[in-house]
Amino acid sequence: MHVNNEKELYETCVDFFHFSLQLIREISPSNRNLKFAVVNIQITLELFIKYYLVRQGHLENIADIKNGKLKNYKKFDTIMNYYFSNTKWSYGEKKELKKILDARNLIVHKGLRSGWDNDLAIYIIKCVLFIHGTMLNSFGISLLKGYPQPNPISTNLTWREGIEQSIDKLNTKHNFSVFHCPECGAYSLIPSNIIGLDSNPDESLECLCCFYFYNIEAEAAVINCYKCSESKSYLIDRLNSDERQQHLGKCLECGINTPVRKCYECERFYHPNDGEFTFDNNYFCSSDCKEIYEECM
Structure with a gap:
């Protein structure tokens, strides 16, 4: 039961993650695409946290089980509270992820025809890095591997702002060097050991905005x-x-x-x-x- 459930959660999560990136690339104050991105990234987030906890052996703590069979999952805010109560450090902040859930509920349950909300747009971009970073650090799985480099998503100014804010937040916990990326110009080129694009053991500098990287051991050097x-x-x-x-x-x-x-x-x-x-x-x-x-x- 656990294996099948884990596999289904993972595959659906990955599908929604990649679709969310497509939507985020198009978000702008000049259109109403933000509401679609919010709904899809919240679904991605819910699937991911369930997958994470199931893979870590916590299914019984987040779901109702009867006669050895999964009946249903508990409410997502309960599951998210359980995740953060059992996690010492996270790539994301609970209050920001909760804002995404609240916005999704307003859209889906009350038909809110939301306009532009810059803070919310930044939160969903931070959520992308939360999911990717946790997946990579915990399971060695990269959700950003295989994307074109430099990626056109880097031209979206909201994406760039969200990535740079995420890096600033990471730097309050870890003291590391940050540089402007030669490819896209964002202040988002960082050492791969902080949060990489892949689990490649080679030392590299990687841009979280356009996904370009410099392999320090094979192709480049730094002095x-x-x-x-x-x-x-x-x-x-x-x-x-x-x-x-x-x-x-x-x-x-x-x-x-x-x-x-x-x-x-x-x-x-x-x-x-x-x-x-x-x-x-x-x-x-x-x-x-x-x-x-x-x-x-």
Whole structure:
């Protein structure tokens, strides 16, 4: 019973999650699409919390069971209260998720023809990250994997605002670096260990607004900026270099974009402005690396 119920909850939740993203992409003060997005994200939220609790072995606490069979689930506000009472930390806030439930009930049960509510629009975007982050952190399942990069949803100003607010909130609990994304410009490029787009073990910088990411281990590299001294803010194209060992790079903090070099000996990236050494038409980050190379000649 538990397995079938868990599978059905998951599959329906995923369907509504992706459909909700389509609706969110179109929300705007100039149309009435917000009410459709609210109803669908609330359904997604309800399915997700039920799935989460069932998978964690809490079905008996949120549903009525008779003779070993599921009769019905308890009211969702009861289920949500149970979730937060048994969760030490969450990617979302109960009061914001409750606002989504209240708005959905007004639309469905009272026929409210709602207009634009910016706070509510921000809440549903935060709800997307709550569902994705919890699913990824708890079960290793990414709901944002496979989307185009950069994703056109990043052009929606409300989406961008909601994502940036979510990151600000996360940063009150975890101290991490945030940068403007080179692709979409949103202040939403963060380390993948905070809340990634996937469960890839490689270190990366990932944009939660447009879903673009930079694999720090394979495709890119980061070093400290020589101009503004910001730690690990200078993003480097690891895969492309010229005959002078130069790689293109740019500081995500101050915007300086002078080329960097990759040491011929130790292969460390460095700023030529910080000093370098040459021998036999090759460039080195230190005198030690230069001497090691000379000794091997």
